[in-house]
Amino acid sequence: MLDYLGNLERTHLCGTLRASDAGKNVVVMGWVNRRRDHGNLIFLDLRDRTGICQVVLDHDLVPEGHKKGEAVRPEYVVAAVGRVRLRAPEAINPKMPTGEIEIEATELLVLNDTRLAPFSPADDAIANEETRLRYRYVDLRRTEMQRNFWLRHEITRAIRESLSAEGFLEIETPILNKSTPEGARDFLVPSRVNPGSFYALPQSPQIFKQILMISGFDRYFQVARCFRDEDLRADRQLEFTQIDLEMSFPRQEHVFAVVEHFLKAAFAAAGVDLPTPFPKITYDESMRRFGSDKPDMRLPGLTDVRSAFMDEQLATLQIDPALPVVALRIPNVGELSRKEREDNHPSFDLKKGAKFIDDFKRLAKGFPESAAKVRELAGASDADFVIIVAGDPAHHINASDTKFEGRLSEREINVYAAAGNFRSELAKKYADRHKAFEVTEGCVATADPKSGKLLDGSKAFQPIWIVDFPMFEYEVASGKWVPAHHPFTAPHEHDMPNLVSDPASVRANCYDLAMNGLELGSGSIRIHRKDVQQQIFASLGMSEEEAKARFGFFLDALEYGTPPHGGIALGLDRIVMLLTGAPSLREVIAFPKTAKALDLMAEAPTTVTEQQLKELHIRVALKN
DSSP: OOOTTTTTTOOOOOGOOOGGGGTTTEEEEEEEEEEEETTTTEEEEEEEETTEEEEEEEEEOHHHHHHHHHOOOOOOEEEEEEEEEEOOOOOOOTTTTTTTTTEEEEEEEEEEEOOOSOOOOSSSSOOOOOHHTTHHHHHHHSHHHHHHHHHHHHHHHHHHHHHHHTTTTEEOOOOOBOOOSSSSOEEEEESSTTTTTTEESSSSHHHHHHHHTTTOOOHHHHEEEEEEEEOTTTOOOOOEEEEEEEESSSSSSHHHHHHHHHHHHHHTTTEOOOOOOOOOEEEEHHHHHHSSSSSSSSSEEEOOGGGSSSSHHHTTTTTTTSSOOOEEEEETTTOOOHHHHHHHHSSGGGGGSSEEEOOOHHHHHHHHHHHHHHHHHTTTTTTTTEEEEEEEEGGSSSSSOOOOTOOOOOOHHHHHHHHHHHHHHHHHHHHHHHHHHHHHHHHHHHHOOOOSOEOTTTTOOEEEEEEBSSSEEEEETTTTTEESSOTBBBGGGGGGGGGGGGGGGOOBBBEEEEEEEEEEEEEEBOOOOHHHHHHHHHHTTTTHHHHHHHHHHHHHTTTTTTTOEEEEEEEEEHHHHHHHHHHHHHGGGOOOOOOOOOOTTTBBBOOOHHHHHHHHTTTOOOOO
C-alpha cells in the first residue's frame, strides 16, 4: 500500500547534508539508490539530483518504517523523516560528500514503486546506448547525466550573464519561418490555414538577427533552437542549441573579444581557466599546417617534405611534383604490420586526388636519404608512425588550378585536406598510444566547478580563430565559381572589385572558431548593401524574380538605413560536450535522436492519420 505525501514538506536535499547538520530534524525525499538489509537495521541510500545520503531504519525505533524498508527496492520513491547523526568513525565513507552523517529515520513514506528497468541508475556504465535512449527517463537519473545537465545550466547561465553585462539584449526570433538556403535541408511545416504553403523550422536566426540590427537594437543574442535535416554523427543532431549573437558597426576583432569573454566565463563555470586572447590563423595557413579548417592542435601538424625528394624520385614514386608533399606523424604508434596498415586504408579519402605512402621501412630501403630527411623535417622519433601524402597524377580530379601569390589553389587544398582527414582518423584510432588527448580527459575529470579554484586549461583546450576563407568554391558540374558560405557573408572590402571579374581571388569576411578538432562556431561580417546582396544572389544562380520571391522582405529592409553589422553562432551543445568529456552530443542533450534520426523513447517520427493529412491538404506518396 503506497503512502500519500499529504502536507509533508522536504527540508533538505539529499546531497547537501554535512557533519554540521548533526542533531537537526530533517525530511528528505528521493529515489532508493541501493538497499542493504542487516536484520534489525536496514540502510537505504537515498538519491536526488544533489547526491546521496544514507537513511537508517532501526526496527526497535521505527518498526513500521522498518517493515516498509523490507519491501522497498531500488528506484522506489520514498520520503524519510528523521534526525541527522554523525556516523561512527569506522563507518565514515570518505568517497561520499555526505559520508560523515546518516539519518536516523522516525518515519518512512513509500510514495511510489517501480517496474524493474533494464538497467539501474546506480550502475557505473550501461553498454547498450539504444536501451539507455529507450528508457531515457531512467538514464537521466544517473549521477553522470545529472552532472552533465547541471553543468550545462551553469555554462549557459555564465554565457547569458557575460553577454548581458556587455550590453547585449536577449531577443527571441520566430521558429515558424520561411525556407531559405543555409547549407542543409529545411524541416518543413505545412500550413493548415494556407493550403499548399509551408513554414520552415530555422536552421539559424540569420535573417531575423540581421533585421534586428536594421531595427537599431545594436547588440542582440539568443540561446537559439535550430533545426537541420542532415545526416547525424557524434557532434551533430537534427535539433540543437546555438549561442547566437549579432552586433552593429563591428570589426572582426570586436566579435572575437565578445566571444572570448563569454567562453572564458563558460569554462570558468566548469572549473577551467581558458587563456585569452585566442590565436588566429588564415584558412590557407590552417590547411597547410593541419589539413583542416577545424584543427586539433594537441597533435603534431603536417610538415612540408617536398625538399626531401628530387624530381626524378617523385617521378619514380608516381607523385605529382606540382602539388604539396607533406608528412604527418602519430607519436608512439611504432612500426605497424602490413595488415594493420591495410586496415587503416579505408580512412583515406581517395576522392581528393591524393595518395599516401605508409610503408616507411620500404621507402627507406629505396630512398634512404630522402626517408631520413623526411623524419628529420617532421621531427619524428623511431617510435612515431610517419605517413607521406602527396598529389596522385594517375587520379587527377576536376578542381581549379587557379592560384594567387601566397594563396592555395583548390587542388592543393584537396591534398592537404586528404592528409588532414587521415591525421584525424588515425589520431582517434591510436589515442591509447599517443596519449595526446589524455591532458583534456584529465582536466575534465579533475576540474571541480564548486571548489572555486580553476584548473589551467591552456594545454587541454586549444581554441583557434580561422579567418580569410575563400568567398567562392569551384563547382565541377557547372564549371563555375559559387559562394562557399551562406549568402549573407560579406566579401573582403579590398576584394570587392573582383566579385564578378575574378571570383576565385575573393576572400570572405568570415571566421570560424575551432577547438580540439571541433568547429565551435562560425560567423561573418554581413552584407549591409542591397546592391552587393543582389550580386551575391545572382552568383548563386538566382534570378531577380526568385530572389524577390524568397528574400523580398529582406532586400526591402536593406534599403532602410542598414548599418554595417556582423555576428557569430556557437554550438552550446558542443561546448558542453567538450567540458563534460562526453563522447557525443547525445550525452548533453536531454532527449536526443539516434544516428537513424529516431527518438526511441517517444517513438518518433510516426505516421499520422488520414484526417490530419486531409486537414493539411497533403497526400503521402511512398516509393516502392
